[in-house]
Amino acid sequence: MNEVKHRKLKISVLRYNPQDPESVPHMQTYELEEADGMTLFIALNEIREKLDPSLQFDYVCRAGICGSCAMLVNGRPALTCRQLTKDLGDEFTLAPLPVFELIGDLSVNTGKWMRGMSERLETWVHAKEQEIDLRRIEEPMDPELAEKLYEVDRCIECGCCVAGCGTARMREDFVGAVGLNKIARFKIDPRDTRSDDDFYELVGDDDGVFGCMSLLGCHDVCPKQLPLQTQIAYVRRKMVAMAFS
Amino acid sequence: MNRTLEVIAGSDLVERPRRSRWPARLDYLQSASGLVLALFMWAHMGFVSSILFGKNALWVVARTFEGYYFFGHRYPVIVSIAAAVVLALVIGHAALAVRKFPINYRQFRTFRGHMAMMRHGDTSLWFAQVVTGFALFFLASVHLYIIMSNPGKIGPYESSFRVWDQHLWPLYLLLLLAVEFHGGIGLYRLSVKWNWFGGSNPDEARHGLKVLKWAITVFFLAIGLATLATFIKIGITAHPIYGERYVPTWQQDALPGHGGQAAPVAGQPATTSQAGGAQ
Numbered sequence: 001m002n003e004v005k006h007r008k009l010k011i012s013v014l015r016y017n018p019q020d021p022e023s024v025p026h027m028q029t030y031e032l033e034e035a036d037g038m039t040l041f042i043a044l045n046e047i048r049e050k051l052d053p054s055l056q057f058d059y060v061c062r063a064g065i066c067g068s069c070a071m072l073v074n075g076r077p078a079l080t081c082r083q084l085t086k087d088l089g090d091e092f093t094l095a096p097l098p099v100f101e102l103i104g105d106l107s108v109n110t111g112k113w114m115r116g117m118s119e120r121l122e123t124w125v126h127a128k129e130q131e132i133d134l135r136r137i138e139e140p141m142d143p144e145l146a147e148k149l150y151e152v153d154r155c156i157e158c159g160c161c162v163a164g165c166g167t168a169r170m171r172e173d174f175v176g177a178v179g180l181n182k183i184a185r186f187k188i189d190p191r192d193t194r195s196d197d198d199f200y201e202l203v204g205d206d207d208g209v210f211g212c213m214s215l216l217g218c219h220d221v222c223p224k225q226l227p228l229q230t231q232i233a234y235v236r237r238k239m240v241a242m243a244f245s
Numbered sequence: 246m247n248r249t250l251e252v253i254a255g256s257d258l259v260e261r262p263r264r265s266r267w268p269a270r271l272d273y274l275q276s277a278s279g280l281v282l283a284l285f286m287w288a289h290m291g292f293v294s295s296i297l298f299g300k301n302a303l304w305v306v307a308r309t310f311e312g313y314y315f316f317g318h319r320y321p322v323i324v325s326i327a328a329a330v331v332l333a334l335v336i337g338h339a340a341l342a343v344r345k346f347p348i349n350y351r352q353f354r355t356f357r358g359h360m361a362m363m364r365h366g367d368t369s370l371w372f373a374q375v376v377t378g379f380a381l382f383f384l385a386s387v388h389l390y391i392i393m394s395n396p397g398k399i400g401p402y403e404s405s406f407r408v409w410d411q412h413l414w415p416l417y418l419l420l421l422l423a424v425e426f427h428g429g430i431g432l433y434r435l436s437v438k439w440n441w442f443g444g445s446n447p448d449e450a451r452h453g454l455k456v457l458k459w460a461i462t463v464f465f466l467a468i469g470l471a472t473l474a475t476f477i478k479i480g481i482t483a484h485p486i487y488g489e490r491y492v493p494t495w496q497q498d499a500l501p502g503h504g505g506q507a508a509p510v511a512g513q514p515a516t517t518s519q520a521g522g523a524q
């Protein structure tokens with residue numbers, strides 16, 4: 001076979017270590033030869049192995065499932081393990097997701113934020129206490145509904161929608177599309193006994209669904225292609241209906 | 246009066262038992278006021294652009310809204326009341342919308358940085374909506390106040406004198422641009438916000454809505470600019486007879502040489518004007 005000529009990639013990475021008082025945010029450029037089918041995740045590992053062992057970034061699953069590898073690629077949130085370098089130019093930038101606590105370089109603590117959101121929105125099925133009986137057979141669910149639930153339950157809490165949301169950037173208490181999607185998810189779950197009244201208590205204000213200004217950054221950057229626009233519209237309609245009930 | 250309630254409310258603990266329903270109402274009212282205003286702006290463009298069909302057309306439209314064809318007399322106060330209602334709507338809508346403005350430099354800078362970095366269409370459109378909305382505070386208020394406080398002075402000459410001799414055309418040009426961009430973006434946002442036309446494929450629908458939004462903006466800007474140009478042209482050519490009222494062609498013949506008020510204002514004696522002076 002002929003030798004395939006590979007591109008030289010110039011990757012500029014935003015580097016900063018908040019633990020080190022000497023450190024100032026700066027861009028550092030790494031040059032790397034592209035490989036066939038290379039993802040950003042592979043590129044970053046190669047940089048760390050061959051060029052700079054001090055570079056910090058996160059990953060676990062390498063398959064778009066764990067949600068830990070999100071960062072800003074050319075200014076837009078994306079999962080590094082799913083981003084093919086061939087879809088990018090010869091030169092591009094990488095930066096940590098904003099909003100979340102910065103651990104160092106490209107590594108951020110999305111878990112802490114997501115946990116706060118989950119506790120605040122109580123993102124678990126609220127079954128009636130007395131009905132919990134582990135030996136009883138679970139009620140069957142209509143397959144169509146189950147399908148719908150799975151569809152929106154695919155969220156991996158990567159934080160892309162939060163980092164891509166102008167509202168979340170401006171107002172730090174905003175629950176974000178990830179939170180509103182979860183409310184929609186539990187709302188259609190027949191096992192959850194919470195009423196619209198209860199959901200209103202959770203998202204019925206300007207830090208909740210009424211804070212969303214429909215910029216749809218969330219929808220356009222979600223790496224799982226969740227239908228966030230319609231999910232948020234659904235929650236909004238239900239919550240506005242509460243005003244007139 | 247009820248000091249106890251005031252103290253509870255003032256200390257922010259009023260939300261304890263049950264969250265207020267007001268944020269929901271405000272969100273609804275913001276959309277409703279925006280929708281009514283945007284639809285009104287379409288109708289409004291229909292009325293003023295009648296000048297493109299000739300001076301008589303605008304004259305008929307203006308007299309219609311003064312009730313001339315219903316009561317046989319002109320009641321310009323109807324127009325003043327309508328303008329006051331629109332002004333109230335604008336003020337209400339603006340009061341609701343300022344809740345979304347960046348409220349300090351940090352928020353402003355964060356949003357601008359975010360927008361520049363993301364290069365995402367709908368995010369940038371929102372900023373355009375904030376900027377045009379802010380401009381409308383002033384532009385729309387001035388325009389509406391002038392219409393309100395000049396009862397009976399809407400017509401092919403009357404309006405053109407305002408546009409040209411009274412130097413309002415720069416304001417109207419800015420107002421046109423601000424309203425068309427703001428209203429167009431606003432309607433697009435309303436449809437995605439409430440998922441009105443989502444259908445079975447909301448992503449495709451959104452793309453179509455975006456195209457439609459731009460088409461509507463271009464359409465109304467074109468008509469608006471043509472209308473404004475027509476007023477300016479009339480204002481320039483009719484400059485020598487500044488201050489005169491327009492008399493429709495069929496009444497110019499009916500009142501030879503003498504002139505007289507073509508359509509009398511209710512409760513006012515007919516004033517004379519030089520109908521013959523109108524070329």
Ligand code: HEM
Pocket residue numbers: 213272275276277278279280282283284286335336338339342343345346371374375377378379381382383385424427428429430431432434435438
């Ligand atoms: C003083 C004048 C005005 C100001 C300050 C203003 C401001 C705003 C702002 C900031 C928004 C975005 C709100 C959000 O993101 O949730 C908005 C939305 C909107 N505006 Fe205006 N606006 C004004 C006048 C008008 C006029 C004259 C029209 C009609 C053409 C209009 C139609 C709309 C529509 C349809 C929306 C979308 C409503 C929504 O998102 O719920 N506005 N306005």
Ligand code: SF4
Pocket residue numbers: 154155156157158159160161162177178181221222223224225226228
């Ligand atoms: S909704 Fe999408 S972008 Fe947001 S956290 Fe879930 S998977 Fe990530």
Ligand code: SF4
Pocket residue numbers: 161164165166167168176177211212213214215216217218219232
């Ligand atoms: S629609 Fe816009 S404002 Fe609402 S959550 Fe998504 S990005 Fe944020």
Ligand code: FES
Pocket residue numbers: 058059060061062063064065066067068069070079080081082
């Ligand atoms: S490493 Fe798990 S989603 Fe990318």
